[in-house]
Amino acid sequence: MDHTLLNWIIFIPMMGMAAILLCPKRSVGLIKVISLVATFIPLVLATWLYFVGFEVGSPAYQFQFMRPWIYSSSEAMNMKVNYHVGVDGISLPLVWLTTLLLFIGVPASFGIKKGEKAYYALLLLLEVGIIGVFVSLDYFLFYVFWEIMLLPMYFLIGIWGGPRREYAAIKFFLYTLAGSVLMLVAVIALRLETGTFSIPAMTEIAMRGDLLGTKLFAGGMLLGMKFTTWVFWFLFVAFAIKIPVFPFHTWLPDAHVQAPTPISVILAGILLKLGGYGLMRACFPIVPGAFDDFAFTLGVLGVISIVYGAYVALGQTDFKRMVAYSSVSHMGYVLLGVAALTEWGANGAALQMFNHGTSSAAMFLVVGVIYDRAHHRDLNGFGGLSQPMPVYWGLTTLAFFAALGLPGLAGFVSEAVTLIGAYNAGDPRFRVLVLISVIGIVITAAFLLWAIQRVFLGTLNEKYKDYPDINAREIFCQAPLLFLCVALGILPFYLLDWMEGSVEHWVSSMSQAIQIING
Amino acid sequence: MDLTFNPETDFKWLLAVPLIPLCGYVIQIFFGRFLPRKGDWLLTTGMAVTMAITVWMAFKAIAATQGGEGFFHESLDSDFGFRWLYATEKGATDPLNVTAGILYDGLGAAMLAVVGIVSFFVHLFSTGYMHGDRRYHIFFANISLFTVAMLGLVLSDNILFLFVFWEIMGLMSYLLIGHFSHDPNSHRIKQAAAACKKAFLTTRVGDTCLLVGIMIFYYHFQTFRFTELWEAAQTTVAANGGEYPAWMTAAGLLVFGGTVGKSAQFPLHIWLPDAMEGPTPVSAMIHAATMVAAGVFLLGRTYPLMSPTVLNVVTCFGTVTALFAATIGMTVFDIKGVLAYSTISQLGFMVAGIGTGGLGLIAGLFHMVTHAFFKSCLFLSAGSVIHGCHHEQDMRKMGGLRKKMPLTFLAMLICTLAIAGVPLFAGFYSKDKIIQSAFMKMTHGGLLDGVGLFAYAGLLIAAAMTAFYMFRLIFMTFFGEARDHHVHDHAHESPAPMVVSLLVLATLGMFGGKMWLRDFDLMGAKGTWFEGLTSEIDDGHHGHGSEHEGSVGEAFSIDRMYPGIAITEMNTYVGDSAEHFQESLHAGHTWAMRGSLAVALGGILLAVFIYLLKKADPAKIAAAFGEMYTTVANKYYVDEFVNATVIKLQMVLARTFKWIDENIVDGVVNGTGKINRAFGFMWAWFDSTVVDGVVNGVGAVTNMTGSLVRLFQTGRIQQYASLAFGGLLLLFAWLFLA
């Protein structure tokens, strides 16, 4: 039952990277073609996987591929690391989104005019890391890909970024690395405790209630806290930084503002999803008991992110910073939905990850278009741009309304499903959280519409009256994302049918495990 | 023609109703600018087909109810639905299985036809009014998509889809109000930009309440479908000893919050006057006939979920809005402003009517229908006037336009009479019933009901004011001397498509309430078509309500709207003893009739006295009221209050959070970085002194030892040799001696 398809999806970009490294530095055209091809093939493969290969509705991991990787003949020294990949309904849409956004990211990068060879090589390496994280079923492999992804991002921000790129890149790097270290500690502890790196195996042990930490510490306690609690918080912080959840979010605006547009797109579109995905795949199912203990705290953090992120966005004058904070706000729904542990909530969270991936990516592309022309991002410095650039205005409006959760567009489905799920949570305190979080809905609408008003409506700023409208390349980048926003708003079952089997299984097994653990 | 409703085919026709304009929209948005005449004919034709279907379907509904039967169809009963969240079969019991279908009942039929008719004529009117506009094709695309949303809302059989369409309407309202915010030639470009944002955000507040309300109902009932919600509400109320549980009151209030936002009820009405920045056809369609009526429609759909407490609140909000907006309406000089406040006021009537329950529910919804006809006509007439006067909106600069624009004048006069509540005109039949219902609430149970009294008195006063300010508008615009000759000289009658639209809508303003010519029932005593669609009049033997002599019904019930729901036992005074109900009904009929006739007449006469005969100077009257007038003329400073409190608070919060984020949250991060750097320096010192000191110390010790040892090293070979020989001797000595 070995399927090699996922390996191709992961490693074709790496082959592309190798090909680029072999290219002479000056043949930029060739490099771009290679990048396009090396991102397009995985997109095609992932599309095939999505619509043809994948058995819809099944909760199982599919297209698994496993080979022993780091083994030793000595039993004591045997790490038993496998190269084990596979997809289920939660990861498949995200894999597909990754391949799509990276493919879009290539033409969106055509404006970059320095060090193209290194840039595209790093971009492809980034794709390897991201897809690798999404499909890894072995915690060691997961960690390896997690780190692989970190490095290109650091250079992409640090070399091709804006004026304060070094600061932003280092902040991003250190912040994420701090999280990685916590994850590493937790992973090692889990390995010592369970004797395996395999995520499904760990999950199974944990779901039986057998993960107690007694092998590591006497009575499974360390400094008065349960082993699982330690693991939970270590992993949670590692992933929460990535989401990002308040108060671990401050790397995000800096990284976004300084990163070049396509990198912002990928950062907002996919990298943030790794956090949410990590929580669903590699944190909560491994420590369901601790999750149950702290579910409300997580919900509170989610709601703080929603409301607080929206308010901070309202106070921004930098276009890109505002969009960055809107990500903080929107990703709060993911945490809230997951914490509620209801079918609606978890589906909503999984959906929100995808839909935020399209809408926020579209918003960053929007900002990029205007930044390429005006070379500034001051919201108060524009005005009346809808007159010279009507098509651009139309696309922006669509992207913004998708982001503010207008029904009929994708954002609404995920937000509404999440909120309904949270309201239906077993813990009645979640209802209060939902009531607070709806403030975020209004404030989100406020800052987005205010931005539209300041940038596009009203009297035209004479400086910008000769600006050309959005060009074909820019439309080509935005069109698929906006199409997804509309299509998935009307036909959300194109995602939910795929996710539902896995998510339902996720929720029911988590609930069962919590029951077992709580006796 | 066969007028029986056939679920097999007719639901497909109904599905086509929103789909036709939707296809039109898609074509228009992508290719509109390349089409001849920028595609307006395409969308207008499409709307004509849509209108034909809606009217045809409405006749089916009326035909069915005229036969004495209820009319209530759900497409899910014939398995005609749209699986939204999941396309795969999950079993009907799965709560995640949101399946949307079509609900087509009397109310829906009436509303659908109204939307179809008004939309078509607004399209037609726009071909003239918007001629030469910079973004003509976009305008048509937008009103088309708006129509789609409104039609979809009316057809929705579940509250979630109602909400979806509700919000899409909000978006289209935003885009259409902001239509001129892209137009460099418009002198109100900034105001338009601000107005569209304000409209969306203000309604968004209400919409969010509605969403929460929906969530609460879903949490308890695990369904979005109206019919299931009603049944669940009935079961819950019955299980709770006939009382509504507290959470239903809370959720009901939240749902009503949606109405407050969308239907511009106090205090969220502030967006509607500003929304007049949009093109006039938009005001006619969205802000008079359809979108703002959606809030009222929502109340009609969710009525069984509303506890008596909620209904009292609804009544109070409605009455306050009706009164409050009417007072402002008397002081405004902008022709569209008057109509805007008049709309708010009339919406207050509808809401208050629904709040009084039973008969009032029907009357409120009926008023929504008739109001849609005459108010859209009024707006379009105002648009015609504005068009004729070259975009002059100030009534003080108009006057004497009667002769220049006779057809417009005719249409506007008919509709003014309708809104004033003059008998024979559409508004009379609905407004009168609202007041009647308020009276019945007041006297219900033999006690004087405070809310009912407030509603009755308040609505009567508001009705008087309505008559006054509407005739003030007529007299200032069409009568008297031309005040601004430049405007007057250039004034002209509008082109044919506009005038046709006006006249058709005016006809509906005339006969939309009741075809009184047909059975010569001038006072509407035999009931109207709308009452037949939605309510049942049981006179003991099964007959037709409209054929029965006497007043409306012997035992009145609204079961046709909520079949199978014992609605009268749940939350209305209609459940009183039949005897008292009869008394109340008759007394109400009499008193409401007298009252509303008197106030309408009074208001009109006052307007005639002041503005036509000029017996009194309005400025002096205004001055006599002093502060009070200033307050009213400044719209009670609600906008200023909201700006100074709510909006300011939000901005303060935003800045505070931004400051916290930059200085505290990020400060902690940067602080951690700094502390770590300080640690780094400390360790560097430690490293260079202590750690490296140890290393150097080891070196030094070695060095010293070396210096000591090197004393032996003279470099003289002979010395070495002698030492070696000496050593050898010693070795031998040790070997031999040991």
Add this chain to the structure above:
Amino acid sequence: MGLEAYVVVATILFGLGIACLITRRNVIYVLMGIEMILNSANINFVAFNRFNGDGMDGRMFAIFVIILAAAEAAVALGIVLNVFQLFGTVKPSDVDLLRE
């Protein structure tokens, strides 16, 4: 004549050689001292071979030593000449560069 006589001669020669090596102030004499020590060793090799062994081992060693001594003397005299050129003296006590 027994083995003892040879050993005594060799020992005397060795003692003279050592004395010469240690005490003489001229490097030529030092070299001659070394030659004497080597030849004392040669006597021992040949004597022990004559009285104890039945092969040619000892005598072969002696021949090797003679050849090596010749080579050594040649090299050593060369070095001495260079040392004289560099230092202007052939006194071993004056040449103490090894100390550094």
